[in-house]
Amino acid sequence: MHQGQTDQAAYILSDGWVCSYKLMRDGKRQIVDFQIPGDFLGLRSVLFHTADHNIEPITPVTASEVLASDLIDAFSSSPRLATAVLWAASRDEAMVVEHLVSIGRRSALERTAHFFLELSARLKLVGLGTVEGYACPLSQYMLADALGISAVHVNRVLRELREEGLLTFQKGKVTIHDFEKLVDVADFDRTYLDDYGPLLR
Amino acid sequence: MHQGQTDQAAYILSDGWVCSYKLMRDGKRQIVDFQIPGDFLGLRSVLFHTADHNIEPITPVTASEVLASDLIDAFSSSPRLATAVLWAASRDEAMVVEHLVSIGRRSALERTAHFFLELSARLKLVGLGTVEGYACPLSQYMLADALGISAVHVNRVLRELREEGLLTFQKGKVTIHDFEKLVDVADFDRTYLDDYGPLLR
């Protein structure tokens, strides 16, 4: 899906990783978010009838298409679904906000730590991660575009995290060595993403 | 409204300016968004039952309270309202995303230009701004915390924008001198925020 395309569908990702990003005229890229299994994607493009961002698979993916009309129609018969979708959209916004805070007010090291902690929390929620770590198919270039720093600097920061005994990211695997210290470095909110949403209450 | 407070209401702002921000442990602040008349605020806090950010008036304000229960209940009787609220939330997210891109991939000058252009577009939509400019009750300190740069640097950037004949921000007034050049500098999407939402279609 690309910026400017009209009448896109939304999807629920059942397998694989996807990334959402924006491109600037000069070719710079800002990755806004990564989607992992269980995530809803393309909702904004459906509501605005035009995609305001790009979506690209990182790994081979499996996803279910959700037609705009079907989704909106379903709100009439089950208003509870409307609340659930609204909740999912808000959770999404909360993540973008946290990402914004990271880039705006955290140093490269703090923000990298925060990023891996957030991914960890999200992956654990869908059973794809443990306290020890998780599989992560991202390159240092993607990380750079997500964190708003250069790829060269990502490499230096990853080395520092490793040398400090906090976390290792190598060969597609993230290993968390010291969760407590990471939470401290990143100023990570432990309650963040704890809420399972309206359908489970 | 403060981070961690529970069971807050949402509001529709009818007059005045409000700002939403997050605080870090070390006192650093990141302003996520400013709300202007017509904006919906506090929706996330309602859905999550806990505020994940702070909201503070910048000027004296007038707002209508919307109770969480009333809002959710109303979805049953008018599913179209659900779509409208979802659209509003998505528009909000789109703005946060654009803000994220700004901080991640635009220079201080570009990002300041983008900020004032976005405000201009939003204010024009509610009749509080014209092509020439608009009233803006923000201090350089607030601007700094919104743009993710230091207040000292905001001052230098504002001088540069003024000297380049692009825009003046003085004494609570923004005057746009060269809209076209600003759009170019900021890599601003002209179609951004053009959509009036589902209720008007």
Add this chain to the structure above:
DNA sequence: ATTAAAAACTGATCTAAAGTAGCATTGCTG
């Protein structure tokens, strides 16, 4: 009108991260 305190502004110095350049691995592909 006076004064206190915000807010705006400026120059000098410092630093985190960018940019540049090059080498080392890994994993494809013909």
Add this chain to the structure above:
DNA sequence: CAGCAATGCTACTTTAGATCAGTTTTTAAT
């Protein structure tokens, strides 16, 4: 299995923006 592209890694140099230390101007309160 040679060769190429992608990715990972490192040292050196540069730069955007931070920080520090003020002065000036504006605004609000008495």
